[in-house]
Amino acid sequence: MDIAIIETSSLGDRSYLISANGIGVVIDPQRDIDRIEKLASEKNATVTHVLETHIHNDYVTGGLELSRVAGAEYVVPEGDPLGYERRAVNDGDVVEAGPFSFQVLHTPGHTHHHVSYVLRDDTGSPVAVFTGGSMLYGSTGRTDLLGSDHTAELTHSQYHSVRRIADELPPETAVYPTHGFGSFCSATPTSGDASTIGEQRATNPALTQDEQTYVDELIAGLSAYPAYYAHMGVINTKGPEPVDLTNPAPVNVQELRQRIDAGEWVVDLRTRTAFAAGHIDGSLGFELSTSFVTYLGWLYEWGAPLTLIGENADQINEAQRELVRIGIDDLAGAAVGEIRTLVGDGTLRAYAVSDFAGLAAATSDRTVVVLDTRQSGEFRDGHIAGAVNIPLHELPHRLDEVPAGEVWVHCASGYRSSIGASLLDRIDRNVVLVDDDYENAASAGLPQTITP
Structure with missing residues (x-):
């Protein structure tokens, strides 16, 4: 047996x-x-x-x-x-x-x-x-x-x-x-x-x-x-329908721009650091990793047109397999290639990436907003003093609650905060992604607070 x-x-x-x-x-x-x-x-x-x-x-x-x-x-x-x-x-x-x-x-x-x-x-x-x-x-x-x-x-x-x-x-x-x-x-x-x-x-x-x-x-x-x-x-x-893993229809540069301008979901699958270094204005960064389908499924507006951006066809196929597991079947299409070839006549957007040591240095010489995108229970168990807690799954509907100024976004590992950073970047906020493990915050000298 x-x-x-x-x-x-x-x-x-x-x-x-x-x-x-x-x-x-x-x-x-x-x-x-x-x-x-x-x-x-x-x-x-x-x-x-x-x-x-x-x-x-x-x-x-x-x-x-x-x-x-x-x-x-x-x-x-x-x-x-x-x-x-x-x-x-x-x-x-x-x-x-x-x-x-x-x-x-x-x-x-x-x-x-x-x-x-x-x-x-x-x-x-x-x-x-x-x-x-x-x-x-x-x-x-x-x-x-x-x-x-x-x-x-x-x-x-x-x-x-x-x-x-x-x-x-x-x-x-x-x-x-x-x-x-x-x-x-x-x-x-x-x-x-x-x-x-x-x-x-x-x-x-x-x-x-x-x-x-x-x-x-x-x-x-x-x-x-x-x-x-x-x-x-x-x-x-x-009773679920049979799964269909046929490649989604290709989307050209002009269609990609039109879909973003129409407010549709256009998701970039590249690594969070690659997205931060250069991405199409209005797209969202959901790094294709083990957390991808959980958080895309969590934030996605069910039934909305969804277009994927990937470096190659294998990346698109992997994302598609993940998505059908939670019933997201009808992809509107996919754009594949080096990101600079997909922006057309436009320019790529970018934002900074740092770690908790970088955040400690930033807070020592200027006022910044620290946005903690972990769940409320994680925040209560210990957080950076003065941080604002908006769990990632609530952030799309609470963007107006993020205080004005330079926003440093963190979570427990960098994945949730990378999605949060892309949401803020899409509305033209000055954002820095903290791509680091939260356990490094204390050793970086950032004061910690526990909520009773």
């Missing part, structure tokens, strides 16, 4: 392919199913079953399409009113798949109908449990995605679900969650890349705390999550 991991680090999620004797079972697949098809071919496995732990809120599932293409049985928890045929399973059901079987455990908390799957071998012994958004590595799935009216109830349910998993399985059972590798579906940060039931007994707050402490701390620690989550459950409930 082989358990293979399909990592989607940009969304902090994992899918799984379990295979043996030419049979393959896939759990919680992402929308770009070609990765799974390739892996199944390498394993000489025919996918016979596709299992979902829940209706996902952080990505568009590939489960429906994979089941159609592979002719596999599509297994989804009972309870949600879905717009397609599937095998609806309840607590205690068993999914037989060749040499192994999956026992369904109802584990509500992340959602009402969430289930986990206990993998048993041909002797009936538990080998692993696929926990979706329930038991994560040193954490649990967040419980507020269905709205505040359900949060308290689901948090209590999550506590009991994780305890049920731990109580019913031996300590050596391997744990395979879907979320928790940087995903906003995790209630608190997770730790590690592998674990067992025994390890979770010692580290998971649902197993080390009493119920009320767990509930109070989880709810108090919940932070904002990406705005595109509001669309994922709807798409997954209706």
